[in-house]
Amino acid sequence: MAQREDHLAKAEMFWRLAQEKFRSGATPFLCMNLIMYTVGHLIEAALAEYGLHPSSPPRGVPHADRDTLLRKALIGNGRLEAEWGDRYAELVARRDTFIDGGTQDRTFVESYMALARPFITRLQTLQPVAR
Amino acid sequence: MAGFQAHLDLSRTLHNDMNQAKAHGEWPIVVDAGYYAVFHGMEALNALECRDSYTFADAADILENVLGRRGLGESFIDDYRYLFYFRRGAIYGSHVPTGAQLDEFVKRADRSVVAIDAVISRQPVSAELLNRKSA
Numbered sequence: 001m002a003q004r005e006d007h008l009a010k011a012e013m014f015w016r017l018a019q020e021k022f023r024s025g026a027t028p029f030l031c032m033n034l035i036m037y038t039v040g041h042l043i044e045a046a047l048a049e050y051g052l053h054p055s056s057p058p059r060g061v062p063h064a065d066r067d068t069l070l071r072k073a074l075i076g077n078g079r080l081e082a083e084w085g086d087r088y089a090e091l092v093a094r095r096d097t098f099i100d101g102g103t104q105d106r107t108f109v110e111s112y113m114a115l116a117r118p119f120i121t122r123l124q125t126l127q128p129v130a131r
Numbered sequence: 132m133a134g135f136q137a138h139l140d141l142s143r144t145l146h147n148d149m150n151q152a153k154a155h156g157e158w159p160i161v162v163d164a165g166y167y168a169v170f171h172g173m174e175a176l177n178a179l180e181c182r183d184s185y186t187f188a189d190a191a192d193i194l195e196n197v198l199g200r201r202g203l204g205e206s207f208i209d210d211y212r213y214l215f216y217f218r219r220g221a222i223y224g225s226h227v228p229t230g231a232q233l234d235e236f237v238k239r240a241d242r243s244v245v246a247i248d249a250v251i252s253r254q255p256v257s258a259e260l261l262n263r264k265s266a
């Protein structure tokens with residue numbers, strides 16, 4: 001099971017790649033994913049401090065449980081403002097990896113980055129829980 | 132809900148991205164692009180028979196019960212499971228793949244893309260479907 005330090009290391013790696021690929025105009029689908037993986041690892045780094053690790057449905061991915069735990073453990077105890085719960089939900093909903101809404105283009109990924117960047121900045125300022 | 136051509140185009144773009152990322156040592160992109168190249172290739176095949184996966188569980192169910200029998204076969208199913216769980220462990224979890232692990236991943240992704248192309252080449256894809264824009 002990944003711990004806080006694992007998640008922080010991966011968040012740093014994904015964020016560096018996301019910014020590089022965004023600047024270079026890489027495939028928008030990949031940029032979108034790299035942005036979301038940064039958000040996911042930053043949330044899970046904070047959750048790991050409480051021993052909380054989102055579970056996945058069978059053959060699935062952990063987005064829904066991450067949302068539940070984000071609202072319960074990070075917003076519920078006041079470490080994070082309530083608006084970020086809705087921001088996370090919007091980032092998940094707009095990340096269309098099955099391309100139901102069509103293949104992502106540059107305009108989409110620019111709006112996705114604009115939506116995610118303030119949230120990533122806020123998550124990066126979270127301090128470890130005092131023990 | 133995307134059409135055949137949209138899934139196929141994205142699959143080919145991502146397969147190319149996987150190979151470029153491999154050359155540049157960017158393992159997270161190798162894994163993400165490689166997995167989704169195969170996933171969208173499968174969705175292109177699904178579009179030929181008016182199917183969509185709404186979840187990854189759908190995709191696995193359709194693969195095991197429909198696409199496997201349509202010509203992808205058991206070895207493809209094994210490769211797909213390998214790619215899916217590799218991605219989940221490396222992207223979402225704590226694993227960082229070694230060079231040898233990444234080589235195996237790329238080998239299986241390449242083999243899967245070739246298998247999908249082979250099945251598509253045997254399908255009577257209509258010009259109407261090829262020219263249709265995704266919804």
